[in-house]
Amino acid sequence: MTTPRPETLAKLTPVLTKRWLSPDAWRIGTYEQLDGYAALRKALKAHPDDLIQLIKDSGLRGRGGAGFPTGLKWGFIPQGDGKPHYLVVNADEGEPGTCKDLPLMTHDPHALVEGVIIASYAIRASRAYIYIRGEAVHAARRLRNAVQEAYDKGYLGRNILRSGYDLELVVHSGAGAYICGEETALLDSLEGFRGQPRLRPPFPATHGLYASPTVVNNVGTIASVPPIVLGGADWWKTMGTEKSSGPMIYSLSGRINNPGQYECSMGVTLRELLELAGGMQPGHNLRFWTPGGSSTPLLAAEHLDVPLDFEGVAAAGSILGTTATQIFSDQDCPVYATYRWLEFYHHESCGKCTPCREGNYWMVRVYRRILSGQGTHEDLDTLLDTCDNILGRSFCGLGDGATSSVTSSLKYFKQDYLDYIEGRTAPKLSEKTLVGAH
Amino acid sequence: MTTTFTDETRERAREIIARYPADRSRSALLPLLHLVQAEEGYVSPAGVTFCAEVLGLNKAQVGAVATFYTMYKRKPTGDFLVSVCTNTMCNVLGGQEVYDTLVEHLGVGHDETTADGTITLEHAECLAACDYGPVMTVNYDFFDRVDPSTAVGVVDELRGGGRPMPTRGARLCTLKEMAVQLAGFADERDGAVADGGPGEPTLRGLRLAQEHNVSVPGFDPNTPIRSKAEADKAAAEAKAKAEAAKPAPVEASAAPVKGGDGASAPTPGNAGAGEPAPAAASGSTAPDVKAPDDKSPQVRTAETRQPDAGTAVPDAPGTKVPTDSTAPEPRDARSAEAAGVAANEPAGDGKPAGDEAGAQERNLTEAKAGTDADGAGPADASETGAQK
Numbered sequence: 100m101t102t103p104r105p106e107t108l109a110k111l112t113p114v115l116t117k118r119w120l121s122p123d124a125w126r127i128g129t130y131e132q133l134d135g136y137a138a139l140r141k142a143l144k145a146h147p148d149d150l151i152q153l154i155k156d157s158g159l160r161g162r163g164g165a166g167f168p169t170g171l172k173w174g175f176i177p178q179g180d181g182k183p184h185y186l187v188v189n190a191d192e193g194e195p196g197t198c199k200d201l202p203l204m205t206h207d208p209h210a211l212v213e214g215v216i217i218a219s220y221a222i223r224a225s226r227a228y229i230y231i232r233g234e235a236v237h238a239a240r241r242l243r244n245a246v247q248e249a250y251d252k253g254y255l256g257r258n259i260l261r262s263g264y265d266l267e268l269v270v271h272s273g274a275g276a277y278i279c280g281e282e283t284a285l286l287d288s289l290e291g292f293r294g295q296p297r298l299r300p301p302f303p304a305t306h307g308l309y310a311s312p313t314v315v316n317n318v319g320t321i322a323s324v325p326p327i328v329l330g331g332a333d334w335w336k337t338m339g340t341e342k343s344s345g346p347m348i349y350s351l352s353g354r355i356n357n358p359g360q361y362e363c364s365m366g367v368t369l370r371e372l373l374e375l376a377g378g379m380q381p382g383h384n385l386r387f388w389t390p391g392g393s394s395t396p397l398l399a400a401e402h403l404d405v406p407l408d409f410e411g412v413a414a415a416g417s418i419l420g421t422t423a424t425q426i427f428s429d430q431d432c433p434v435y436a437t438y439r440w441l442e443f444y445h446h447e448s449c450g451k452c453t454p455c456r457e458g459n460y461w462m463v464r465v466y467r468r469i470l471s472g473q474g475t476h477e478d479l480d481t482l483l484d485t486c487d488n489i490l491g492r493s494f495c496g497l498g499d500g501a502t503s504s505v506t507s508s509l510k511y512f513k514q515d516y517l518d519y520i521e522g523r524t525a526p527k528l529s530e531k532t533l534v535g536a537h
Numbered sequence: 538m539t540t541t542f543t544d545e546t547r548e549r550a551r552e553i554i555a556r557y558p559a560d561r562s563r564s565a566l567l568p569l570l571h572l573v574q575a576e577e578g579y580v581s582p583a584g585v586t587f588c589a590e591v592l593g594l595n596k597a598q599v600g601a602v603a604t605f606y607t608m609y610k611r612k613p614t615g616d617f618l619v620s621v622c623t624n625t626m627c628n629v630l631g632g633q634e635v636y637d638t639l640v641e642h643l644g645v646g647h648d649e650t651t652a653d654g655t656i657t658l659e660h661a662e663c664l665a666a667c668d669y670g671p672v673m674t675v676n677y678d679f680f681d682r683v684d685p686s687t688a689v690g691v692v693d694e695l696r697g698g699g700r701p702m703p704t705r706g707a708r709l710c711t712l713k714e715m716a717v718q719l720a721g722f723a724d725e726r727d728g729a730v731a732d733g734g735p736g737e738p739t740l741r742g743l744r745l746a747q748e749h750n751v752s753v754p755g756f757d758p759n760t761p762i763r764s765k766a767e768a769d770k771a772a773a774e775a776k777a778k779a780e781a782a783k784p785a786p787v788e789a790s791a792a793p794v795k796g797g798d799g800a801s802a803p804t805p806g807n808a809g810a811g812e813p814a815p816a817a818a819s820g821s822t823a824p825d826v827k828a829p830d831d832k833s834p835q836v837r838t839a840e841t842r843q844p845d846a847g848t849a850v851p852d853a854p855g856t857k858v859p860t861d862s863t864a865p866e867p868r869d870a871r872s873a874e875a876a877g878v879a880a881n882e883p884a885g886d887g888k889p890a891g892d893e894a895g896a897q898e899r900n901l902t903e904a905k906a907g908t909d910a911d912g913a914g915p916a917d918a919s920e921t922g923a924q925k
Contacts, residue, residue: 103745105749108745108746108749108751109751111742111745111746111751112753113742113743113746113751113752113753114753116742116743117743119735119739119740119743120740120743120744120747122734122735125730134758137758138758141762142762145762145764146764146765148765149762149763149764149765149768150762152763152765152768153762153763156763156768165839165842183558192665193662193663193665194663195624195625195626195662195663195667196626196663196667197663197665197667198665198666198667198668200665201665201666202735202739205705205733205735206735206739226558232665233571233606233608233677233719234608234620234661234664234665234674234677235665235677236676236677236678236706236715236718236719237677237678237679237705237706237707237732237733239718239719240707240718240723240724240729240730241730243718243721243723243724244723244724244730247723269556269557269721270721271564271567271568271721272567272568272571272719272720272721273567273606273608274567274570274571274606274607274608274609274719275606275607275608275609276605276606276607277662288567289564290561290563290564291563291564291565291566291567291592291602292563292602293601293602293605294605294606309558309561328762329756329758329760330755330756330757330758330760331757331760331761331762333760334753334755334756334757334760337753337754337755338753346753349742350667350668351668352626352667352668352670353626353629353630353667357738357741358667358668358669358670358738358741359668359737359738359739359740359741359742360668360738360739360740360741360742360743361741361742361745362742362743363742375742375745376741393625395835396833396835413832413833413836416832416833416835416836417833417835417836418835418836418839423667425625425626425667427629431629435629436625436629439623439624439625439628440624440625443624443625443662443663446662447662449605490834490835490838491834491837491838491841495842496839496842499835499838499839499842502835503835506834506835507835
């Protein structure tokens, strides 16, 4: 393995991940020795509005996929309205390919807890919830332990650090539903209902949890708050690009030599990431990849130099998403990959709206037909037509996301589909899996 | 109908409910469903009744929730839930082969339990550990980079009474013990929280940075937080500066792609322009409306989904998005909501949360009176409308 060039290594920006190397950073004693809770002490001396302004100045954008400006979101919370305010952390990590929040919560849970306290103070919330994916049991163990330690040390509860500020924090485990990563579905789930998305408006900023003003932020977003409070907005903006500031954890998986988490300055390219990750595995050539999980349109080898920030990826026709970079080679079939993702969306569709529930159900069946060698040319039109009817017409982003890999794989790899249909590729699925496809 | 739940479970149920605001006890429903699984291994009709009783809901309301989430099992489970990821990435890296091997080896299919009651097998969707793929979990703790033979080794050891150590995560407990943790209680086992250091993929980027002494320069933890007055002053100065140099901002907005290799970065203007018209590939029956811009449809839709200060939502009434950074005007929505409330009597399952407790109690009493007469069939949880 060759060493990456110095200019590529300079793209690494260990900020959110920097404590992971300390094996005991999940214990409060170790965390405190590593700048822990220093940001909280500093923040509690400032006016909440100044903290909101600080986050606005930093240009921090949501790390959960949509990239909404965090300071703006906090600023939407009406102040002095006499209603309780809530902070809800979206820790329902489940987007295929995404694996950045679980290690953060497992190895540095106090970073999230500290961020929660500062953010809650800024938006004047006295209750906060971390909605963590049910399956993430070890992260939840460490997080619950961290919350208890924080209570014991006086960082949570009544009169935090004698500032007069009170906050209760509850870690709430989900129960295995991808849709609960959608913020309004998450709120419904947290209220004890089926996790189905709500019609917006009204937005959570005014009618969120218990119909009260609520901020819903991703784990990475909230964990970014303490370093910004400590280092300042100007320091934060030394990383990343003009409109996508700061570091981002890029999760690389697939046909590369060293899959893993690489925290880099936003705007790094796949070419540089591959260099950091030791290149493609022997015998594999890059064929297609997702810039930010399976809900973002696939990109191909020609996009190696696209800057991976919000604007750069959008200009290339895809979405930065969760920076879950899944890398596939010439030995992987884009048709099969898309089929498997569709099975996922079909399984996870909450059933509330027709386009997503029915569209994914039928697209899965069309894919099974194609992959078993019984597809027709008309099937490709059917797929595009179905996507037309799902994208933007489903109730929430889950349906939109399902169409991403279908339309993008048809755009870049139509020949692969035709090879199945015209019999040049051997069927990948056997006929017995063909149920109700006709 | 009587339920069999122990005093310990009842005490825990009270603790769970106390975590949430007094008038929002329904929030306790998900942890309570985990709790009844901790005692019975699945959500039984009795478990549904228990949750309904302690929250003042009816059984249909609880059943509707229990059947929505995949982690609530609807038939008895084994001591160990073995989940193999077969989503795309793990799938192509060999996860499907692992799953197929286990199906054959154990003689059970998806969501089925071995005859000895040890193992319940399932194929799972993305388990958020793609850098360790293919992965498998036992009671949700990770076994990384499995292949068919290691997977068979793990299940054989489990069936032989052993407790193999997960690659990451804590030493194994039973599925029922795990459900207690899922209900929000601490893992009381000595050393369990400390188990499981980070694996190499998690640390890879960090190690590179450490080996080559890369860090982010200029970090000063004592950087002051600017007060609003100072910020306003700075903003005013910046504005004055910008006005003095008028053409500058235009230039900035015309080059949105920055920070990468400028020469090779695609610009919005030519993305797709050099390619054949995508419409040619489509036999779509959707009306051929000209796109308002040349963004990819997914990007355009995503932007509409996440309106910000600059995104208009033209076709939805009451969705005026403010053009400055003030809060969205809630008045339209509020008056619409008030009108809706006035026109419609709340149903028992109405939203927002906080069901009218009186009506539920009435329902429960009526239901009780009805079923007590002949002691017959309480609603089966598994028949309350599965969605998936």
